[in-house]
Amino acid sequence: MSAPNPTSAEPLRQRGLRIAALGIETLLITFLLLLGLAAAPTPLRGQLHQLLGWSEFGAQAAPSGAVFWWGALAPLLAIGVFLGSWRLQLRSWCRIAFGYAVVGGVFAYLVHDDPTIRRPLTLEQVSPGFPGAERSFGVMMRYGKAHPLGLNFKAPTFKDPFPTLVPEPSGRWRETVASRRAEFEANWIELAPVRAWLTELEALGPIADLTPAHADAEIIAFQPLRSLSQHGIAIASLQALDGHGDEAIDTLLPILQLGRGLQPSSRTLVRAMIGVVIERLGLETANFILDNAAASPAARARLAAALQGGDSVAGARHLLAIEYAFELGAFGGARAGDILAEWGPRANHPWLRRTLNALSPFIYNPHATFNLYGDLYSDLQGLAGRRQLEQMDPRMKKFIDLDARPSFKNVFGKSLAQLTVPAYLKVTENYWRAQDQRAALVARLSKQ
Numbered sequence: 001m002s003a004p005n006p007t008s009a010e011p012l013r014q015r016g017l018r019i020a021a022l023g024i025e026t027l028l029i030t031f032l033l034l035l036g037l038a039a040a041p042t043p044l045r046g047q048l049h050q051l052l053g054w055s056e057f058g059a060q061a062a063p064s065g066a067v068f069w070w071g072a073l074a075p076l077l078a079i080g081v082f083l084g085s086w087r088l089q090l091r092s093w094c095r096i097a098f099g100y101a102v103v104g105g106v107f108a109y110l111v112h113d114d115p116t117i118r119r120p121l122t123l124e125q126v127s128p129g130f131p132g133a134e135r136s137f138g139v140m141m142r143y144g145k146a147h148p149l150g151l152n153f154k155a156p157t158f159k160d161p162f163p164t165l166v167p168e169p170s171g172r173w174r175e176t177v178a179s180r181r182a183e184f185e186a187n188w189i190e191l192a193p194v195r196a197w198l199t200e201l202e203a204l205g206p207i208a209d210l211t212p213a214h215a216d217a218e219i220i221a222f223q224p225l226r227s228l229s230q231h232g233i234a235i236a237s238l239q240a241l242d243g244h245g246d247e248a249i250d251t252l253l254p255i256l257q258l259g260r261g262l263q264p265s266s267r268t269l270v271r272a273m274i275g276v277v278i279e280r281l282g283l284e285t286a287n288f289i290l291d292n293a294a295a296s297p298a299a300r301a302r303l304a305a306a307l308q309g310g311d312s313v314a315g316a317r318h319l320l321a322i323e324y325a326f327e328l329g330a331f332g333g334a335r336a337g338d339i340l341a342e343w344g345p346r347a348n349h350p351w352l353r354r355t356l357n358a359l360s361p362f363i364y365n366p367h368a369t370f371n372l373y374g375d376l377y378s379d380l381q382g383l384a385g386r387r388q389l390e391q392m393d394p395r396m397k398k399f400i401d402l403d404a405r406p407s408f409k410n411v412f413g414k415s416l417a418q419l420t421v422p423a424y425l426k427v428t429e430n431y432w433r434a435q436d437q438r439a440a441l442v443a444r445l446s447k448q
Helices: 012-039 043-057 064-087 093-111 133-143 170-179 181-190 192-203 222-241 245-261 269-292 297-306 312-331 336-343 350-363 366-386 389-403 411-419 424-447
Strands: none
Touching: 012 064, 012 093, 012 350, 012 411, 093 350, 133 192, 170 181, 170 222, 170 269, 181 192, 181 222, 192 222, 192 245, 222 245, 222 269, 245 269, 245 297, 269 312, 269 424, 297 424, 312 336, 312 366, 312 424, 336 350, 350 411, 366 389, 366 411, 366 424, 389 411, 389 424
């Protein structure tokens, strides 16, 4: 006769507690298995990145495939783990306790973070304020994206076809401004409020940026600045074609100074690159003016003075420093759910935010994540400052393929890192192209 099962006489309450303990352990093991699958180079990692990418770009709906796979896999894994544990006789109290000890050690490993952020940096350090900065910033932000003037701004229109508003190549630009003169002149009058705003801003001296390090911080609206700069260079070009070189230079100078002035104190990459774009338009137009009209020595001297100042190397490094400082200030102390919610309204669901915040210590190590970012940005700053642009993409590739490759530990932080690093090579190339154009124009003016 076989021996009786020692658990057969176990009270129902104790048996229920044993099953509950095994069930909780099953859920913890399932969570760890899901982390492993999210980090492993499997289709599921791609599905996770789809979910994060959806949150980042604020799409109208999450990818259905990603939701299905992750939603279906979790309960199937949990059922499989529980049944496997039951069949393998892992339900005794000793074995359950041993399982909890192992799982607890793994969770302690996941929670452990780097003790400090090695490269602390704030926007105030990168772009400090100066006397009069608050007034300058206040005037600047009249055309912020959330302010009435910026929010309600309507760019002047053109008859079809819409002209290409770039002064290169010069032959095509000459044809464009000459054939669309009436539209440019009418639109220039329509832009009188924006022109008055620029005049007031110019009178205050350096253009300040006091943007706080918040994901939802208001930034300047691009449309008013683009319309103003594009029409300004068109009017200056028409004045040059009419033989009025001095007037053309005086019309251009506020546009050129706006582009240059936006950059030194910038606290966002968006604002800095708007400045670079406007500066390049101004530099190309200045050459167009000099090619098509005579300008007095005094006007050329005013143009040359507007091109002076600025440290090109420091400016290149600044582009990378502000991005790192902004991200560190905005997200350095945030939890996973809060970070995801800031990226797009579709990700800001209370249940998703609370769930990810509860899991955040086990999926996200903020210090370790920003130490990865800090090392990357430090290297990119050096390459940008030394103008070793050919080495930037390989460094970015190393970051994506090795440094930030998703792993069992810090899977959320590394997955985010792979998705949130912009194409800095193009940014830096545009910056240095503007510096070359400025140096060439300075040399040209010095010879005349």
